[in-house]
Amino acid sequence: MSDRGDPMPGRQDLRADCGRCAGLCCVVPAFTASADFAVDKPAGQPCRNLLADFRCGIHDRLRDRGFLGCVVFDCFGAGQQVTQVTFGGRTWRDEPGLAPSMFAVFTVMRQLQELRWYLTESLELLPRGPLRDEVSAALERTARLVSAPAAELESFDGAAYRQEVGQLLGRVSESAREGLRGADRRGADLIGAKLRGADLRGVSLRGAYLIGADLRGADLRHADLLGADLRAADLGGADLRGSIFLTQPQLDAARGDAATALPAALTRPRHWSSSAAPQSRRKRRR
Template sequence: MAEAARRGLKAECGDCFGLCCVALPFTASADFAASKAAGQPCGNLQSDFRCGIHNRLRESGYSGCTVYDCFGAGQQVSQVTFGGRDWRREPGSARQMFAVFPVMRHLHELLWYLNEALTLPTSGPLLTDLRRALRDVERLTGADADTLAAADVPALRADVSGLLLRTSEHARAKAPGRKKNHRGADLMGARLKGADLRGANLRGAYLIAADLSGADLRTADLIGADLRDADLSGADLRGALFLTQVQVNAAKGNAATRLPAWAERPSHWRAA
């Protein structure tokens, strides 16, 4: 993915009105120390829209916040859709702003995947369709709040998902050996240490707490895979298809875990 596109899809909390801390609900659990309803500001949200415990979220019981990524939707809604008008100064805009934010988040996630798909050397036969889909989604992200609120997101996601699947099939066909198909599989706690998963279809697979230490995940399709607490120590994710930072953050790893150049190594990962 081009660096400019990647930067545009990275959350810039300083340009957002704390939308993920207000618009979204969460329930007291292992991920959140307290419950809150959608539209209710989190108790840790400060007057400048910054998080008061940002540097100690895990220790404070808010690990769920560390594995959330809006793909830059927050600043898009705050600064573009609503032109810098925040919900505190203009409370009349709050309901619509909070309704639009999840829509924009879906759109920006699709932009992440489409931009990556366009960079794959195997995507040549699909470039026209990928560019069309990218233009359509980009056009919608720049629409007004009413248009965004009325957008048929499920239909759009289904259309793009089919295109991304075709992109994935082209890319994975180049991987050596027999390709494993674990699409949507329940692999929670699975013992996959050292597994050769090159070219595997892991779309939507449940890999919660799976042992993937030392596994080779190059060109594996990880779109929508749940990697919460999966052990990626020493695993190779370079070239993994449709991997996101939030998936990396949700997993466990160490200094030997090989990541794509764009990915940030989470601070909670082991040093060795």
């Protein structure tokens, strides 16, 4: 549910524009009452907080009202693409018969838009050569899929395509971290881990569970963070410059402060501390 601007050119359509969407993220997913959601909600049913104009009735109070899962969700622009392009401005509320198709397409579209984010970043990481050409071709194919008609997207196997592109992204990561690659901690259980001040440069933390981890002052430059779970992780004073495949939802789920160094394409979450806590200050490595 993001409406942030994008400081990096070329990614404008990979940012959510809730004003041009039909509230799809408030309808399509299922919610389970938990630390992330205050209520249960079945898939395909509107959230009780969704207003008639598709705005969220508690948007400015989501965190306080127990809807952290909504705060950290980002569709990467899938919502407006489905609403305005795939379905030409038509909505499931005005035409209920569209709902099954529209909801199915949104699920696939979000996967495609997220892959476009990673592939766009990959082009920025790679020098000219065969691997970059492969990434460029994958990005072009993904862009074509995004523009495909609803019937094609409904039947598209998004999970299989994600796995295919994921293998390519793995090769990009290896190339980008060449000479810096540290330990391989892919999928590692690091829940609550004490990693304060750790040197994690070039480490693969792809899919790692870093929930509640203490990463204050950690050096995460060039670390692969694709799919890493950073919920409630403390990134105060951490250096994330040059980290690979980090997304805004991951940052939104974590904690940080004014001393946390971020990649240029991402923005500091509003709920982060505006000052640098004493324990998070550290001397930047060069």
